[in-house]
Amino acid sequence: QVQLVESGGGLVQAGGSLRLSCAASGRTFSNYAMGWFRQAPGKEREFAAAISRGGASTYYADSVKGRFTISRDNAKNTVYLRMNSLKPEDTAVYYCAARSGSAYYTYTQDYDYWGQGTQVTVSS
Numbered sequence: 001q002v003q004l005v006e007s008g009g010g011l012v013q014a015g016g017s018l019r020l021s022c023a024a025s026g027r028t029f030s031n032y033a034m035g036w037f038r039q040a041p042g043k044e045r046e047f048a049a050a051i052s053r054g055g056a057s058t059y060y061a062d063s064v065k066g067r068f069t070i071s072r073d074n075a076k077n078t079v080y081l082r083m084n085s086l087k088p089e090d091t092a093v094y095y096c097a098a099r100s101g102s103a104y105y106t107y108t109q110d111y112d113y114w115g116q117g118t119q120v121t122v123s124s
Contacts (some may be wrong), residue, residue, distance in 0.1 A: 002026045002098050002113040009118030011093060012086055016122070022096030022115055029077040030054070032061060033101050033111040036070060036081045038092035038120075045095070048103035049081060059104050064090075086122045110122040 008020040035050040049070035096110035
């Protein structure tokens with residue numbers, strides 16, 4: 001089992017920045033590919049960003065590309081999502097997810113473990 005705990009969400013004005021963190025415990029973190037997803041009210045959960053277990057490969061949804069950066073620190077068992085130039089449409093609950101494997105993964109069904117989510121609200 002892998003336990004994931006997100007933090008860093010909050011209320012920010014449009015154009016602002018936030019950094020989300022996801023702390024993992026329970027298994028060897030460096031064996032797991034990680035992803036960030038988000039879910040706005042009334043919408044399905046959608047992919048935002050993913051990173052391979054070593055951190056060499058990353059992938060972004062078109063909606064966040066150039067504004068969000070995913071990174072990880074395997075020594076700290078933590079994955080991050082730096083979000084710049086935030087827009088009201090970025091408002092959602094943000095979830096981190098983990099699965100074993102050497103690539104990066106972009107579908108919710110690819111992932112085995114999920115955190116409880118952290119709310120991000122961007123005001124206009």
